[in-house]
Amino acid sequence: MLERFEMTSSQAENCRDLIYRGFTGRENHDGLSVSKGNSRGVLIVSIFAIAAVLAICKNASGTEAVISSVNFKNPDAVQAVLSGKETVANAAWWGFDENDSTDAIQEAINSGAAKVIIPYVGKEWIVRPIKLVSNQEIFFEPGVVVMAKKGEFKGKFDCLFSVSGASNITLRGYGATLRMRRKDYKSSAYTKSGQRHILEFRGCSNVNVLGLRLEYSGGDGIFVGATKDKLVQPCKNVLIRDCTCYCNYRQGISVVSVNKMLVENCVLSTTRGALPSAGIDLEPSRPAHMLVDVVISNCVAEGNNGGGFIVSISNLRAGSREVSVLFVNCYARNCVSAGFDVYAKGKTGPKGLIEFKNCISENITYDGARVLWEKDCPTKLRFNGCKFQNVAKRANAYPIKLVLRRKEVVSQTGGIEFVNCYVYDNIKRPFLKITDAVVSKGVYNVVGDINVFNPHGVKVNTGIRDEKLPLKVRVLGGEKR
Numbered sequence: 001m002l003e004r005f006e007m008t009s010s011q012a013e014n015c016r017d018l019i020y021r022g023f024t025g026r027e028n029h030d031g032l033s034v035s036k037g038n039s040r041g042v043l044i045v046s047i048f049a050i051a052a053v054l055a056i057c058k059n060a061s062g063t064e065a066v067i068s069s070v071n072f073k074n075p076d077a078v079q080a081v082l083s084g085k086e087t088v089a090n091a092a093w094w095g096f097d098e099n100d101s102t103d104a105i106q107e108a109i110n111s112g113a114a115k116v117i118i119p120y121v122g123k124e125w126i127v128r129p130i131k132l133v134s135n136q137e138i139f140f141e142p143g144v145v146v147m148a149k150k151g152e153f154k155g156k157f158d159c160l161f162s163v164s165g166a167s168n169i170t171l172r173g174y175g176a177t178l179r180m181r182r183k184d185y186k187s188s189a190y191t192k193s194g195q196r197h198i199l200e201f202r203g204c205s206n207v208n209v210l211g212l213r214l215e216y217s218g219g220d221g222i223f224v225g226a227t228k229d230k231l232v233q234p235c236k237n238v239l240i241r242d243c244t245c246y247c248n249y250r251q252g253i254s255v256v257s258v259n260k261m262l263v264e265n266c267v268l269s270t271t272r273g274a275l276p277s278a279g280i281d282l283e284p285s286r287p288a289h290m291l292v293d294v295v296i297s298n299c300v301a302e303g304n305n306g307g308g309f310i311v312s313i314s315n316l317r318a319g320s321r322e323v324s325v326l327f328v329n330c331y332a333r334n335c336v337s338a339g340f341d342v343y344a345k346g347k348t349g350p351k352g353l354i355e356f357k358n359c360i361s362e363n364i365t366y367d368g369a370r371v372l373w374e375k376d377c378p379t380k381l382r383f384n385g386c387k388f389q390n391v392a393k394r395a396n397a398y399p400i401k402l403v404l405r406r407k408e409v410v411s412q413t414g415g416i417e418f419v420n421c422y423v424y425d426n427i428k429r430p431f432l433k434i435t436d437a438v439v440s441k442g443v444y445n446v447v448g449d450i451n452v453f454n455p456h457g458v459k460v461n462t463g464i465r466d467e468k469l470p471l472k473v474r475v476l477g478g479e480k481r
Contacts, residue, residue, distance in 0.1 A: 071096070071119045081111045089113035092121065100149060102127040109133055118176075120144050128152045132163035132171075140212070142175030150181060153218065156193035160217070162200035164227055169204060174211030174242065182249050182273070185218035194250040194274035195219045203227030205236040213244045221245030221268070225256035225289075232288040234259050241265055249273035252301065255282045257289035259321075268301045277306030278341070279332065282325060284313060290321040291352075300331045301339075308332025308361065312343035313379060316350045323352025323379055330359045338370035338401075339391060344377045355382040364391040368399040368423075377415050383448075384419040392425075398433040399423045402446070418448035418471065428456035432471075446471055453477040 071092040078093050080086040089111050094104035105127060108116045114136060118125060120143040128149050132138075140146070148160055160180055163169065178198050185196055196218030201207055202225050214221035222240060227233045234257035244267045245252035252268030255261065268279030279301025282291055291313065301308035309332060311325055332339035339361025342354060361368040368391030371381060388399045400423065402416065423431045431452050449472035452458045458475050 071121050078111070081108075081113050084112070087114045088117065089115070090117045090119055091125075092119050096121050096123075096125070098123050099126060100128070101125045102130065102149070105146075106130055109136065109138070115139060117141065118144050118146065127160070129155075129158045130161050132161055132166060132169055134166040135168045137170040137172060140171070140173030140176035140178075144173065144176040146176075146178050148180040150184065151189075153180070153185065153196055154190060156191050157195050159195075159197045159200040159219070159223075161198065162202075163204060164202040165204065165233065167205040169201075169206070170208040170210070171199070171212060172208070172210045173213075176211070177213040177215065179215050180217045182216040182218055182247065185249070186273070190218075193218065195223075196249070197221070197223040197254075198248070199223065201225070201235050201238070203231075203233035203235060204238075207235065207238045209240045209243060211242045213246065215244075215246040215248065217248045217250075219249055219274075220251040220254045221248045222253045223256075224254070224258050224261065232257070232286070234290055234292075236260060238262070239264075243267075244269070245279075246270055247272070250275075250277065251281045252279045252304075253281070255280070255291070255294065256285055258292070258294060259290060260293040262295045262297065263299060264295075264297045266299045268299065268304070270303045272305035275306065276310060276337070276341075277304055278310045278337070279304055279308050279335070281310040282312070283310065284315050284320075286315055287317040287320050289316070291323050291325050292321050294325045296325075296327045296330055298329045299327075300333070301335060302331075302333045304335045304337075306335065307337035307341045307366075308335050308339040308364070309356075309359075310341040310343075311354050312341075313349060313352075313354075314343050314345050316345070317348050318350060318378075320350040323350050323354060325352075325354045326357060327355070327359055328357045330356070331362070332360070332364065333362045334364075336365045338367040339364045339388070340369040340383075340386075342369075342371045342373075342381055344371075344373040344379050344381070349377055349379055351378045353380045353382065355384060356386050357382075357384040358386070359383075360387045360389070361391055362387075362389040365393050366397045367392050367401045370401045370403070371416060372403045373415070380415055380417070382417045382419065383421050384417075385421065386418075387422045387424070389424045390426075392427070398430060399425050400432045402432070402434045416446045418446075418450050421448070421450045422476075423450060423452045423454075425452070425454045426456075427454075430459040430461035432460045434460075434462045448472070449474065451476055 073095040074093040081089045089108045091105045091108040094107045116138045118140045120141040124145045124147040126147050126149050197220045198214040198217045200223045224235050224238055236259045238261040240263045242265045247270040252271050271277045309327055313323055340356055368388035392398050425431055447470045451474045453476040
């Protein structure tokens, strides 16, 4: 009978590679895997795996080491991690508990390991709130589900995973799911809150979130903001890639304060509950916050009870950092509120540029794009190569709506540019509606060119004066009026 033996994670990896090369003649870059149809191969590989392990998997001193790939409680492996001999930790070593595995995951995170593996064990990892640490990657194996424990998360700010003031954090989980209990948090047993997030980062730097599905939170799928102390440190160098945020309570992703961020290839869908229920909301809440070098690329916001993509800089001031936000190749579809929503203050706000480039707003219940601002806003807004199709299905909604908010006599408004945009509309109405407040002093600096198709004719409504704008309108169908 073969005796049980153990090896280090690197030895185990070498064994797998050796076996794979021996039977396939190829390098194994993605880990050993055998198709269901190759059962004979599985048997052969298993036999030779045992032989290979028996032959080579003792360390130099002849003592047994630790197998990182084995998912059972292993005090020796835990000690190897705590002593620094092993840099990769498996949370199962601390003991998987199908009723509550919080301690296993939290202790693995606190172990000092450079990498923590949450392995697939065939059951959900049920947890209470967990705190992340610096200088660590957490790898969720495909098929893993980390689930919020029922009856927990009673605090208004309880998050599934959270961290403040840390750095060098990676959460990698292609094929894995982080899930909360959104419906429970709406019951009378819970204090009402829109901030029970799945992932919360405050004042963190060098953050990577890759490949995860984040669903059913009591707040946001992902929250990125500043520390709560007097320093109000923003997050820095944040990457969110290939993630899906589904059916979250407040937002798919909320960004309050960040310096350099890329959100790429993400889907933000079916947000509903607390306002604004959007896909992505970039919204500083105080003058010390910032939106610097923010890029949202190749993302889809769909089926949200709110809108698609929101930028609100109304809480920033002239002394705030200059705004730099770019949405590129993004798609808002089947949302209720505006596909693109922008809110800005007037002369007291910061300088900067907010740009939507090659973005699409389609099948939107209300406005395709809505812009609300006050006075002479120093922030520039640009729609570059954007398309609006089958939007503004409700009365008093328009493909593009510009609204001046302050109810007093104001100077002329403006600061918006359209570059080769397209509007496809089948309803008899203006494609562009500009609403002024109380007294109109005209509109200026709404410039650029828009291509419009409407079989009922093409019209712009600038409010009381209904004046001509320095805006070129090319008629693709219908008659210009």
